[in-house]
Amino acid sequence: MTPFTEKVVEIIKQIPPGKVMTYGQIAGLAGSPRAARQVVRILHSMSRKHKLPWHRVINAKGQIALQEEDPFEEQRLNLEMEGVEVGIHGKINLEEYRWDLEE
DNA sequence: CCATTGACTCGGA
């Protein structure tokens, strides 16, 4: 486990229910604003073995990044269950639900 | 070391 990865995981684990964060935002807090893609990779790796609220992580457009075919629906339901309103295209109001505070 | 991989992001057409 590298420091960067650990940081990312910690951040994700700390996202409160009903809130979401963008990949870029997480990468920034972890120390590398441009490493959004790395965050994605970590999510894949970690979500397999660890329980992470990966469904609270979305892209900068404020939408669920998954394709309709993937576990898109699952993530969508998880979010709505936590109080996050998800639009027809997985659209989420970042102004409303983006989590800015750390820890 | 080099090449590949990712649920990304940004800017321009």
Place this chain on the structure above:
DNA sequence: GTCCGAGCCAATG
């Protein structure tokens, strides 16, 4: 608004 190309970064084989 949408689509596309280029940039970006760290982990992996």
